[in-house]
Amino acid sequence: MKSPPASAPRGVTAFRRWVHAQDASRLLASERVGPCLGFVLRSTALLGVVTCVPRVSDFFAVPFVPALACFAPCAVNTLAFAAVHSRRERVALWGWLWRAQSLALLHFFLASLMALAAIPGAIVFGVLLLCTTAVHGRRHRVTWREPFLVVGTLAAVLCAAPLAASTGHAVLFVVVGPAALLAELYLGTLATRYDRARADADRLRAAVHAQLLEQQERDVGRLTQAMAEILGHHQEMDQALHHAGTAADMMKAFGTQRGLVARTGFEDQARQLQDSLRQLQEMVKEVRAKSRRFAGAEPEAVDLGLVLDSVQAHVSLRFPDVAIHIHVEPPPRPRALLRGGPLMLRQVVENLVVNACEGNGEQGASRVYIRARTEPLSGRLEVEIEDDGPGFPPERLLAPAEELYTTKPQGTGLGLYTSECLLRASGGLLHRHNGPGGGALLRILLPREYQ
The missing domain is CATH 3.30.565.10 (Histidine kinase-like ATPase, C-terminal domain)
Structure with missing residues (x-):
């Protein structure tokens, strides 16, 4: 007797669930070689401004070489990811692991700038780290059940903490680090709840639409049946009008046998009857034509x-x-x-x-x-x-x-x-x-x- 297959570990199941919630097409569209190369060049130029431009460098006081060394792993990893996925139409599981590593290296770069800069500049970089992690948490749907990016952010902050130059930097890490993790989790959870609410609304809208279509089909069937009955009544009316017209002709013929005065009045009445019957026939034809046109109208x-x-x-x-x-x-x-x-x-x-x-x-x-x-x-x-x-x-x-x-x-x-x-x-x-x-x-x- 064969034993039942072992289920996948909970971590693997959670990671697959997290991957299923990602937008692969958006990631592949943004992580092309051209945009990624532009990001690397802009970041390098920004480092040059922060470290070399007078007054700006005095405010941030960031050493260029250590900052560039902290940025190099992020730049190389980003360009390599873009080159590998430039011709792909989907992202495999290992690709999402790579993506999580790229985000962790970016968070490490921002945390290292916070550790290397003077206190005023470190506060600016701390705010930038906080905003970046929050955006990534919302975009990649980070929750307590799928905290993979949070683990990478925590590792990035812990790796950058030894670079802190003073007690003030240590206090800043103690404040900004947990705040960045909470912001990442909070906005990711909020985005996930929004996705669920939107999915529930779509399902409800689809159910209401299906019910409305079903009701419309029943109503169209009832209307078609009623119109068929009306057209049948019109056929009976045609026959009745035909018989009435024949009777009017006979009345007119019999009226010719009367006296002149009586015959004139009788003919007038018969003529009016014939005119009325003719009008009714035209009305029946018009209603029938409108009914048939409506049945197939757009x-x-x-x-x-x-x-x-x-x-x-x-x-x-x-x-x-x-x-x-x-x-x-x-x-x-x-x-x-x-x-x-x-x-x-x-x-x-x-x-x-x-x-x-x-x-x-x-x-x-x-x-x-x-x-x-x-x-x-x-x-x-x-x-x-x-x-x-x-x-x-x-x-x-x-x-x-x-x-x-x-x-x-x-x-x-x-x-x-x-x-x-x-x-x-x-x-x-x-x-x-x-x-x-x-x-x-x-x-x-x-x-x-x-x-």
């Missing part, structure tokens, strides 16, 4: 303000006693992305505003407020339709919109149901509420065009 940019103005003008003629107020956020005017374009959005908003004006059939609204703005959290467009009518029955607030459900004696129940299906088919949402002072409050969320 989202179009819609000027929300123009659509709301059109709805206000049209509904005000139908309900002159209802005051309809519109408020759109200041320019640039928002533009929505919807299948069916302006006609579809106008149909949706007009259905909802007409429902507000009609109320429950016994009591309607006397005032309707339409407000449009950009929703600050999601960035979508939000349209609120608020009225002072009877509002929704409490049992209907959380229930889904149902086809043919209505509280109005002469209603069909298709207005709210069709509006909600049309919105969801384009990625929009419709929320129903009752206002705090009574009346209905509808919130429409629409996808927005980003320019």
